[in-house]
Amino acid sequence: MLLPLTPPPPPPHKYAWGSPSLIADLEGRAPSGTPEAEVWFGDHPADPAQTPDGRTLDVWLSEHGVRSGAPSHLPYLLKLLAAESPLSIQAHPSIAQAEAGFAREEAAGIARNAPRRTYRDSNHKPELIVAVSDEFRAVVGLRDLAATRRLVTELGDGARPLAARLEYADASLAAVLDWVLSEAAAAEVRAVIDAAAGATLPNFSAELDLVRSMNGQFPGDPGIVVALLMNLVTLRRGEGLFVPAGVLHAYLSGLGVELMAASDNVLRGGLTSKHIDVDELLAVVDARPGRPNVVRPRAVAPGVERYHVPVADLALDRVSVTAGQGVEIVVDSATIALATTGTLSILGGMTNGTVTLRPGSAIFVTPDEGRLTVTGYGEAFLAAPGLRLG
Known part of the structure; x- marks a missing residue:
């Protein structure tokens, strides 16, 4: 099945660090006049996408028995992220740290939406950001x-x-x-x-x-x-940055497609008015100096490039289609496709008819489709569970 997705209203998330124009420009609409920071495409309970019949994706997946995991049915969360100013400096826990921290805060009776809550679920949050703008800037890891x-x-x-x-x-x-x-x-x-x-x-x-x-x-x-101690990175369009557990990072500016494990666990280390638990941050952070993990995609099939990351929760492909030449994609797991340029037509292996994607629109693809044929022209990113290291 090919299931069109729309972000829950009112999209996008209007965080203060967001860009007033980048997401609007991608979607081909007038800016809203306020900072627009993120658009989520997934089933995370904090902000699940909507299906055409008005159900949220988490409800739809539950009713159709498509995978189960914590805290979401999907092990990943796909986003558009647009930054005009720095996000908070932050790090994310490993699975073991998240499980222990979540259990500790549950036992302490701290409400999951409390400002001083650190562990809102029991999952880790490795993440990959791919530059969609000409440049995407970040600080990541210790120099x-x-x-x-x-x-x-x-x-x-x-x-x-x-x-x-x-x-x-x-x-x-x-x-x-x-x-x-x-x-x-x-x-x-x-x-x-x-x-x-x-x-x-x-x-x-x-x-x-x-x-x-x-x-x-x-x-x-x-x-x-803290930022002065970190590596300053400028990604060019199409380059990715992988951030594993424990690595300090802050995105600074630009538009990107972000794919992460389905979690909302963030330990902050500055540039924010939100709660900072220094002791817990230092218990999680990887304080070893190291070079940023810049990921450049590699071709895996005609028109398909893959961003290789060493986690089982997520895999990301970039599909590039030119007019008059379709691209064939094998689908073997629950997948979300998000268009970033052009006009694309998606035909599933088991589906009659096509779904049209334009920049900023997305579909959920069930594993039984088996194969997608993408025609038209433009670019899309396909998110799925990893490890797809072939």
Whole structure:
């Protein structure tokens, strides 16, 4: 079955960091006049998509017996994400950490929608973001320690307290994060921000521009110094960024297709007015320096490229169709297709008739379709459970 999906009203999510135009431009409509941040296509209970008969996708899946898992029937959640300003710096737990944290907060009687609640479900949340705009910017993971030492040392006296904590050969970035996020360090952290905002360093000009921008939006926020310790990444259109459990990250600007495990567990580390549990963040965060995991798709069939990620919850393909040349796709699991350009016609292996997709529209495909034939012209992303490493 090919089941058209629409986001629940009123879409999109209007978070303050959202873009006033990127989603509207993709969908070919006038902007709403407010920031538009996310459109969800999935069955997560926090915001399930709707089917043509008015049922939500989670109800439809339950009634049709299509897979079961926690917290959703589908193991993944597909989104459009549009950022005009930084999201909160955050990390997500592993499955074991999520299960333990969820059980602990349930036993403590903390309401699942309480502002101080951290674990809203028992699942992990690895995620993949693919740039749909020409550029998509993010900070992700902790930078190589030698490069960070050079940056902080060149900031001069104002950053000396931070430099002192980084100078040892066995410097613990977890301990540095703990200090940055502590109330006791507030004055010294503001001095670091001021030093970075006023500095001119040719080798770190983009990082310092980011500090100045963040300080204009979040004056004195310790998350600015956390971001200063992280890798700054610019994705080009079609490139992906995979963020596994424990890796600090914050999306900064751009439009992307985001695919994640079906979870709403977020541990924040700055650039937000929401609850920050520093102890729990540090228990979850991977404080080892490392390079960002930039994922470039590889061709797996004519017109089909795959983003390979090492988790069983999700797999993402990009389908490119040119006029007069169709693309054949094998479907062996519950799949969501989301169009991002052009006009595409989808014919299922078991379905009479076609469904037309235009940018921003999506369909759910049941596994019994077996095969899809995509004609027309444009681009679509197909989300499904992983591991599809072929």
